[in-house]
Amino acid sequence: MAARFELSDYECGVPTDPAWRVTYAASQTLTDRVTGDLVAANTEYAISSKNGLRGAAGRHFNTRSTRPSCFVSVFLKEKRARAWAKGRGHPNEVWITKIDLSPLRLPPGEAFIFNAIKLGEALDLYSRGLDDELIVLHRIPRRCLVEKRSLSQIYEDDTLEGPVTSKSIQNMIVLVPIDLEETTNPTTRWRNTAMRYFKSPLEFTLHKDPDDRKRLIRVSDVQIAYHNPESRASTYGQDYVYAVFPEERNS
Known part of the structure; x- marks a missing residue:
């Protein structure tokens, strides 16, 4: 008898520290015009098996994949987000959003959050370069978005x-x-x-x-x-x- 699949078994839990999301012209992730949520390109994909999770995560981790992803990536370290943001476009058109994921603790099951490198290891996926990265299934609610600044604004503020x-x-x-x-x-x-x-x-x-x-x-x-x-x-x-x-x- 096959073991019962539980998506929550692969979760990493909700981090207490802020996370950072990089958005640029070629990003799959969009902003819902009604709710203000950050939403994945594919919010309809339902994960009901380990193979389904492996396929979805594998496509998301593959930078050459053109298929719409059901995940939204965020970084755990601002320094990593800034480094990744460089070269993604003109600084006026590249944005970094500070995110507080702690509100997602309640109600339970509202969001599924995964540590990218640990998920890759658990599913036997190539996970090089995924350090300090989380992936969130389907969407990040508007109430979690703390501040959004362009890369040019960040350079100005730092100086x-x-x-x-x-x-x-x-x-x-x-x-x-x-x-x-x-x-x-x-x-x-x-x-x-x-x-x-x-x-x-x-x-x-x-x-x-x-x-x-x-x-x-x-x-x-x-x-x-x-x-x-x-x-x-x-x-x-x-x-x-x-x-x-x-x-x-x-x-």
Whole structure:
């Protein structure tokens, strides 16, 4: 007699920490216009056997598959989500949504959540590269969606956080705030330093290709100063960002 199949036997439980969902132009996952839920491309697929689960998970894990998936992928680490988001499109058109899955604990059975790599191992599926990834069956309710930001907004926010942070270093942008009213002729000082000029952190990020950005490793190797348009020492009428690169600074 065949063992009874229970989909819940493969669940990982509801995580207590936030998760992150990356959405871009080619994403299968959509937003329900009525409910606001994040919904999988195929919400009708019912999993009633181990083979059915294996087939659905296998198709979802296969990046070359064009068949609509019944799962929505999310990442357990924001850093992983950001890394995966890069290269998926223009930063204005790639979105990362912070998700709180804890409301799905009640009522029981409302959602099925699986740890991707553990599910792959249990079903004997190729699961390389699935670390820190969860897959949710059919949909993630609107009430679980905490915040949605474009990749460009994230770059801007990281740069504007104030003192240098690990996030700003990670994005190859280090912000050194300067009070123009207390600094002696900062405009001249920066202009006399060999530099490159950008109108915004986003423009800076888009301008530098990945190989070029590898030069910007240490905090001391790059400085960015904001010129406050409201300051009496600034006559430009808008914010400017100056990026000083190692070989230029030392020349």
